[in-house]
Amino acid sequence: MTAxxxxxxxxxxxxxxxxxxxxxxxxxxxxxxxxxxxxxGFGGAVDKESVQALVDLxxxxxxxxxxxxxxxxxxxxxxxxxxxxxxASLAARHWPGPLTLVLPGGEHRVPPKLRxxxxxxxxxxxxxxxxxxxINAYGQPITSTSANKPRVLxxxxxxxxxxxxxxxxxxxxxxxxxxxxxxxxxxxxVVDCTGxxxxxxxxxxxxxxxxxxxxxxxxxxxxxxxxxS
Numbered sequence: 261m262t263a264x265x266x267x268x269x270x271x272x273x274x275x276x277x278x279x280x281x282x283x284x285x286x287x288x289x290x291x292x293x294x295x296x297x298x299x300x301g302f303g304g305a306v307d308k309e310s311v312q313a314l315v316d317l318x319x320x321x322x323x324x325x326x327x328x329x330x331x332x333x334x335x336x337x338x339x340x341x342x343x344x345x346x347x348a349s350l351a352a353r354h355w356p357g358p359l360t361l362v363l364p365g366g367e368h369r370v371p372p373k374l375r376x377x378x379x380x381x382x383x384x385x386x387x388x389x390x391x392x393x394x395i396n397a398y399g400q401p402i403t404s405t406s407a408n409k410p411r412v413l414x415x416x417x418x419x420x421x422x423x424x425x426x427x428x429x430x431x432x433x434x435x436x437x438x439x440x441x442x443x444x445x446x447x448x449x450v451v452d453c454t455g456x457x458x459x460x461x462x463x464x465x466x467x468x469x470x471x472x473x474x475x476x477x478x479x480x481x482x483x484x485x486x487x488x489s
Contacts, residue, residue, distance in 0.1 A: 265429050266418055269295065269437035275390040278437060279397045285435045286310070286398060291317045291428075293407050293421045295439030296329075297358055297388045298447055298465070299414035300407040300421060302434075303329065306339070306400065308371045314403055315373060317428060319410065325374050326405045327360055327382035331395040339401065341365040341381055346475045347453035353474045356387035358448040358465035374403065378461075380454040390439060406447075416442040451478070 267281065268274040285292060289309045293302055302318060304310035306328060314326060330336060333351070336343060342365040343351060350361060362380035370381050384404070386392060395402060406414035407421050415421050418438035421429075428434040449464035451471070458478040460468065471478050 265432060265434070266422060266436045266438050269390050269439045275393050279394060282394060282435065282437065283398050286402065289313055290432070291434050292402070293415075293418070293425075293434060293436035294391060294394075295388060295418075295437065295442055296386055296391060296404070298445050299416055299442060300418065300439075301329075301404045302407045303403040303405065306370065306374070306403060308373075311371045311373050311403060313433075314405065317425070317434065318405055320405070323377060325376045325382065326403045327384055328370075328374065328401045329384055329386050329391065329395060329404045330401045331385065331392045333385075335395075335401045336363070336383060338369075339366050339381070340369040341383065344453060346458050346478075347451075349474050350451060350453070350458070350471065351385070354466055354470075355385035356392070357385070358387075358446075360384040360448045360450040360462075362450065362452045362454055362461065364454045378452050378454050380452065382450065384448055388439075390437070394437075416444065 267278045269278050286305050291302055291304050291313050293300060304314050341363040347361055360382050362382045364380050366381050374381050408414040409424055418436050421436050425434055447464045449466040450462040452459040452461050458475050460481040463481050468480055
């Protein structure tokens with residue numbers, strides 16, 4: 261029932277075979293499910309219509325932006341985003357890798373729904389080989405958010421996406437690239453690079469110690485304090 265809409269994306273040959281149909285799907289402003297270096301993600305093209313399709317599918321709350329996946333620094337430049345000195349140092353040390361940098365800039369080039377409360381746009385250069393090949397072939401960055409519904413853990417297998425979004429898969433609104441079952445891993449570390457000092461927004465795969473080897477004065481994430489009942 262989902263044949264043709266859940267696409268093998270494991271071997272190099274499968275990745276190559278998937279590219280024409282996937283690019284057509286992205287150009288149709290539809291949502292793509294795909295494996296990353298951490299968990300499965302949802303995304304699409306970086307334009308208002310595609311971002312809205314992602315918002316509608318995910319049921320994303322207002323004020324919670326998506327991030328952007330790139331395959332090279334030139335894509336950051338084309339979006340009008342700025343890598344300041346410490347951000348450039350972090351990128352040089354940890355990209356491609358599980359580090360997300362929130363960057364300033366992008367006015368008039370990035371849809372407002374991709375901009376976070378601190379005013380920046382979250383970007384990651386993914387190290388996932390298949391995804392890198394796809395983004396390079398597409399020639400543009402794609403958006404990204406974890407593939408899960410509220411209060412459900414992010415998917416680590418394509419079958420979990422199909423189970424939760426079968427109707428969208430069957431209708432063709434959601435195309436899923438099946439990269440196999442992913443090992444459980446921490447999410448990417450998120451660092452706010454919009455101000456004079458780097459700040460960790462979300463701890464993750466890249467540790468504070470590793471970050472401080474590059475940017476010694478980086479500010480750690482505040483400890484979690486439960487909301488009063």
